[in-house]
Amino acid sequence: xxxxxxxxQRSLSRKYENLKKGGSTQKRNIQKQRLKIQKLHHRIDNxxxxxxxxxxxxIVKTKPSYITIEDLNVLGMMKNRHLSKAVASQKxxxxxxxxxxxxxxxxxELRVADRWFPSSKICHCCKSIKKDLKLSDRVFRCDCGxxxxxxxxxxxxxxxxxxxxxx
Numbered sequence: 001x002x003x004x005x006x007x008x009q010r011s012l013s014r015k016y017e018n019l020k021k022g023g024s025t026q027k028r029n030i031q032k033q034r035l036k037i038q039k040l041h042h043r044i045d046n047x048x049x050x051x052x053x054x055x056x057x058x059i060v061k062t063k064p065s066y067i068t069i070e071d072l073n074v075l076g077m078m079k080n081r082h083l084s085k086a087v088a089s090q091k092x093x094x095x096x097x098x099x100x101x102x103x104x105x106x107x108x109e110l111r112v113a114d115r116w117f118p119s120s121k122i123c124h125c126c127k128s129i130k131k132d133l134k135l136s137d138r139v140f141r142c143d144c145g146x147x148x149x150x151x152x153x154x155x156x157x158x159x160x161x162x163x164x165x166x167x
Contacts, residue, residue: 005040052095060102066109068158111164119154
């Protein structure tokens with residue numbers, strides 16, 4: 001859908017450029033092209049919202065006693081020009097608000113871990129903190145011999161987190 005959107009936007013841009021040059025593009029064709037682009041934006045938005053709804057339903061369907069999520073610095077991530085488009089398309093706020101509503105509806109406790117909780121840097125086994133962990137290190141290796149996927153290790157640490165806020 002993104003490729004199609006880019007193609008349609010390029011077509012609209014050409015129509016505007018043609019109109020500037022005094023070409024034969026009519027304003028009605030521009031309006032039709034703008035409508036096509038609006039429909040594509042709406043469709044992409046619906047796909048993302050549907051994915052969020054299905055993911056939340058799948059999480060809540062397992063009936064956990066609590067769910068722990070991380071409080072992320074979304075504004076800081078949006079300042080990174082390489083990440084901003086991907087971060088904006090994930091709709092973190094919508095995900096959190098819908099998850100909170102579903103948790104309240106089903107009597108599940110929603111825990112929000114602190115923004116500064118080092119979930120990725122703590123070893124799940126020995127609880128030592130690895131300060132030199134880079135984002136490019138996808139496998140967590142500890143001196144105690146514990147080797148695990150970085151995200152899975154962070155998930156285990158979030159599950160066992162003691163400092164959190166109940167939302």
